[in-house]
Amino acid sequence: MRDANFIIENNAKPIWHPMAHPADMRANAPKVITGGRGAHITDIDGRTTLDAVGGLWNVNLGYSCDPIKQAIADQLDALPYYSGFRGTTNAPSIELAYELVEWFRPDGMARAFFTSGGSDSVETALRLARQYWKIKGEGDRTKFLALKKGYHGTHFGGASVNGNANFRRNYEPLMPGVFHIPAPNAYRNPFGETDPARVAELCANALEDEIAFQGADTIAAFIMEPVLGAGGVIVPHESFMPRVREILDRHGILLISDEVVAGFGRTGAWSGARLWGVKPDMMTVAKAVTSGYFPLGATMIGDKVAEAFESDKSSFGSIGHGYTYSGHPVGCAAGLATLAETKRLKLNENAAARGAELGSALEKLKASHEVVGDVRYQGLMAGIEIVADRAKKTPGDKAMMDRIAEVAYAADVMIRVSGNMIILSPPLIITADDVAKIADALDKGLAAA
Ligand SMILES: Cc1ncc(COP(=O)(O)O)c(C=O)c1O
CATH class of the missing domain: 3.40.640.10 (Type I PLP-dependent aspartate aminotransferase-like (Major domain))
Incomplete structure (x- = not known):
């Protein structure tokens, strides 16, 4: 394995990424994730965040499941x-x-x-x-x-x-x-x-x-x-x-x-x-x-x-x-x-219980942030639709979305942005404290937007 400098130096250069413009990826190199434990991931700079994306809707059991x-x-x-x-x-x-x-x-x-x-x-x-x-x-x-x-x-x-x-x-x-x-x-x-x-x-x-x-x-x-x-x-x-x-x-x-x-x-x-x-x-x-x-x-x-x-x-x-x-x-x-x-682990039951908590947290965010046009959720699938103008439902632009993601990350939560949607699909093992942390990071991100 080469060292971290090599990885950082070559990030987004010999590789094309799915669902991205190659030039954009070169200009804004993606975060290199190097480690994971439970519902948390660590990037190459050593920053550990709660993964509210769950990899890509898939890491339901978190990152350190010994039996698997x-x-x-x-x-x-x-x-x-x-x-x-x-x-x-x-x-x-x-x-x-x-x-x-x-x-x-x-x-x-x-x-x-x-x-x-x-x-x-x-x-x-x-x-x-x-x-x-x-x-x-x-x-x-x-x-x-x-x-x-x-x-x-x-x-x-x-x-x-x-x-x-x-x-x-x-x-x-x-x-x-x-x-x-x-x-x-x-x-x-x-x-x-x-x-x-x-x-x-x-x-x-x-x-x-x-x-x-x-x-x-x-x-x-x-x-x-x-x-x-x-x-x-x-x-x-x-x-x-x-x-x-x-x-x-x-x-x-x-x-x-x-x-x-x-x-x-x-x-x-x-x-x-x-x-x-x-x-x-x-x-x-x-x-x-x-x-x-x-x-x-x-x-x-x-x-x-x-x-x-x-x-x-x-x-x-x-x-x-x-x-x-x-x-x-x-x-x-x-x-x-x-x-x-x-x-x-009866992950379906945890998804339902944590999903209900996440849903009510999202409703509160909608009540307190004008940029939230709509919140939609079922179990631990959730989305926040960001708008620049609530009455006209004008979709939020890239700068707004990037800002929300950046501030949430600084508050130790990884979220996913797709168009004018924030998508949340955390591991199904998350706790009530994790849900509160996601809500808090979103609150900060939405305030910044
Ligand atoms: C509903 C649905 N179907 C199919 C796919 C494609 O799966 P894959 O990316 O593993 O090819 C996805 C991926 O996100 C999906 O969400």
């Missing part, structure tokens, strides 16, 4: 890699698939297909959805519907169902046959409505309308996050996802629940779909499945889809899709230890 580290070390000793392509497999992947099916059984899931991360899981779900319809003899069902503001990763399929213009424009043309409906956001929506239940109803009506326009028999699936994350922490009214399920059922369209953020307790429920009492046809997971200790994801396949593939007599049932690292034994060993710890 031990499981990884043990598996590296036993077998660092073997493939799951036809003819071979490995033991941890079988065991983790079993555990994931148990975990998501209440959501109607029956099988797991392993991937290397969230984008892969989304890609897999989209592809399996099309294949499902070919198996069923309805090969015209190829289109996908999705929510504006939805985030589904950056592969071409995921970017195509993605509902954020900034992730689409530079890579167009994207996949044809993808259509978007408005997100159920009571703060900003095309209907001029503020009542969350009414907004949910209007968005669901838009879905119904789009299905009628496209023709239900051309649509493979609708994909949504149960709580929208990267698009600005949009928490739908509780009626939305059940109504979506009812509409899709009526038209025979599959529902893919993108649980890459919401899965494993972050919303206060063990899955986002379960939070709303909905059973999807497929679910995509990644991130917290290993608490970020190893890149791993999975597409969970529900009963109906599994049954169609497994009883297939057509020529379409064989899966022509997969990754070298599908079912990576080290990742799966990490996943097994993560799930066991997640369950043992």
Whole structure:
């Protein structure tokens, strides 16, 4: 390992960063994080902060979870890699698939297909959805519907169902046959409505309308996050996802629940779909499945889809899709230890309790800071929408956002800024004192803005 001077000297030079302009990164070198313990991280200058970002919505168990580290070390000793392509497999992947099916059984899931991360899981779900319809003899069902503001990763399929213009424009043309409906956001929506239940109803009506326009028999699936994350922490009214399920059922369209953020307790429920009492046809997971200790994801396949593939007599049932690292034994060993710890510590309950405290702290910040346009939260997913003008809802600019982040960091809390949103997704192990510390740092940051 080279020394700290080398790292600082080369920061943002030989490397391009995701979701950033290379020139901007060179001009404003990112913080180099060198250590982590519990919910805290330490940067290369030796400054320790509470990580209210949780890595990237993923380090649910914090940075020093011994059982995960031990499981990884043990598996590296036993077998660092073997493939799951036809003819071979490995033991941890079988065991983790079993555990994931148990975990998501209440959501109607029956099988797991392993991937290397969230984008892969989304890609897999989209592809399996099309294949499902070919198996069923309805090969015209190829289109996908999705929510504006939805985030589904950056592969071409995921970017195509993605509902954020900034992730689409530079890579167009994207996949044809993808259509978007408005997100159920009571703060900003095309209907001029503020009542969350009414907004949910209007968005669901838009879905119904789009299905009628496209023709239900051309649509493979609708994909949504149960709580929208990267698009600005949009928490739908509780009626939305059940109504979506009812509409899709009526038209025979599959529902893919993108649980890459919401899965494993972050919303206060063990899955986002379960939070709303909905059973999807497929679910995509990644991130917290290993608490970020190893890149791993999975597409969970529900009963109906599994049954169609497994009883297939057509020529379409064989899966022509997969990754070298599908079912990576080290990742799966990490996943097994993560799930066991997640369950043992009842992280869903802590997410709900700490999330309620964080939510009321955010409401207080909204009452005392003009720059706060809206606060949105569910469990330990939270967002603060910053505005330059509250009445006009003018989005806060980059200078404001940078200032808030800088002051919060000086108050020992790492927050994430995305557009005019402050995004909070701390580890699910945080304490009530940690929540108070996050609120205090935000108070200082918002005052400075
Ligand atoms: C809901 C959702 N889906 C998919 C992805 C893509 O996951 P990854 O970055 O692991 O490819 C993300 C990433 O943040 C996400 O939030």
